Amino acid sequence: MRVDESVERFLLELEGARGASSHTARAYRGDLDLFVQSLRSAESTPLADVTLEDCRAWVWSMSTAGNAPSSIGRRVSAVKSFFGWAHARGDVPSNVAARLSAPKKPGRLPRVVAETAMGHVFDDLSATARGGDPIAVRDLAIWELLYAAAIRVSELVGIRLDDIDWADSTVRVLGKGSKERIVPFGIPAREALLAYRDEARPKLPVSDATSHLFVGARGKPLTTRTVYGVVSAIIGAMPGSGPKGPHILRHTAATHLLDGGADLRSVQEILGHSSVGTTQIYTHVSQERLTKAYASAHPRA
Numbered sequence: 001m002r003v004d005e006s007v008e009r010f011l012l013e014l015e016g017a018r019g020a021s022s023h024t025a026r027a028y029r030g031d032l033d034l035f036v037q038s039l040r041s042a043e044s045t046p047l048a049d050v051t052l053e054d055c056r057a058w059v060w061s062m063s064t065a066g067n068a069p070s071s072i073g074r075r076v077s078a079v080k081s082f083f084g085w086a087h088a089r090g091d092v093p094s095n096v097a098a099r100l101s102a103p104k105k106p107g108r109l110p111r112v113v114a115e116t117a118m119g120h121v122f123d124d125l126s127a128t129a130r131g132g133d134p135i136a137v138r139d140l141a142i143w144e145l146l147y148a149a150a151i152r153v154s155e156l157v158g159i160r161l162d163d164i165d166w167a168d169s170t171v172r173v174l175g176k177g178s179k180e181r182i183v184p185f186g187i188p189a190r191e192a193l194l195a196y197r198d199e200a201r202p203k204l205p206v207s208d209a210t211s212h213l214f215v216g217a218r219g220k221p222l223t224t225r226t227v228y229g230v231v232s233a234i235i236g237a238m239p240g241s242g243p244k245g246p247h248i249l250r251h252t253a254a255t256h257l258l259d260g261g262a263d264l265r266s267v268q269e270i271l272g273h274s275s276v277g278t279t280q281i282y283t284h285v286s287q288e289r290l291t292k293a294y295a296s297a298h299p300r301a
Contacts (some may be wrong), residue, residue: 001046001047001091003036003050004036004042005047006086007036010082018107019152027078028078028082031079032078032079034075034077038054038061040054043108047092048091048092048093048138050092051095052096052097055096055097056100059076059100059103069077069129076101077102077181079100080095080098080221083096083097083098084098087280091269101107109245110248110251110281111240111248111251112252113252118147118252118256122168125139125143128140132199134203134204135200137192137196137199138201138214140196141189141193141195141196141200141214142214142227142230143249144185144189144193145185145192147252147253148185148188149183150183150249150253151176152229152246152250153224153227154176154224155173155175156222157221157222157223157227159172159173160211161197162211163213164213165182168184169184169185170182171185171188173272175272184270191233197213204216207219214227231244231245231249250271254270254282256266257270258282264279267279
């Protein structure tokens with residue numbers, strides 16, 4: 001059986017027996033057609049003659065042509081699925097693509113705001129909040145808590161009034177997988193939160209039934225979209241490219257903790273990561289900052 005014939009059977013089964021959407025079937029067809037055309041004899045190549053080296057040569061050609069790693073990864077996945085299906089049917093003695101792998105996607109380090117820049121932001125927010133506007137006071141409290149506790153925006157909007165332990169300066173949040181954790185926050189965040197709770201929040205039209213800590217101008221619980229706007233309005237005006245949402249403050253807090261001497265396990269607990277491996281990306285950020293500082297400061301760098 002020729003490769004192109006086997007591909008057609010695979011696509012028919014994908015659309016029929018497996019019930020794949022037309023969009024999925026078109027994507028598989030496009031990726032598998034590219035693979036077939038890469039073979040030496042194209043459509044006339046017998047399925048049994050295709051080797052792992054043929055597959056690897058195809059991946060290499062896409063890499064050297066500058067194809068995006070995400071596109072290569074998707075195409076490799078299609079070829080692996082196809083040969084897995086052919087092997088299960090008994091059309092080929094082995095799945096030649098079982099050990100085929102795509103190039104790794106380049107790792108992206110999270111965007112981090114410098115400590116001095118964070119200081120300027122808090123100075124500006126504090127100055128605005130001193131005017132007494134309840135929304136300005138709330139926004140300062142949001143920034144302070146996101147940065148102090150390194151929590152996710154979804155965790156922030158879910159905080160209720162009784163989730164904060166004022167005696168210990170900690171907040172209870174519900175993270176991913178409905179996992180609860182207790183996170184500490186510092187004196188500036190405590191002062192900003194108390195000012196919001198005692199002075200600003202009562203000025204907003206909040207009903208007695210609303211137990212959420214953070215509310216909007218109409219007194220309803222705050223949404224993640226609103227918090228995104230509160231943060232991105234400032235981050236977006238800063239020099240540099242990349243994301244500008246609330247998660248930047250989580251990245252920034254984690255990096256600053258490590259820069260300040262916190263151990264990796266403690267940062268893992270604060271962030272609520274199930275694996276320390278997830279937290280290790282921030283050690284890379286700190287190392288990158290250290291390398292840049294060395295290169296710019298050392299006379300023989």
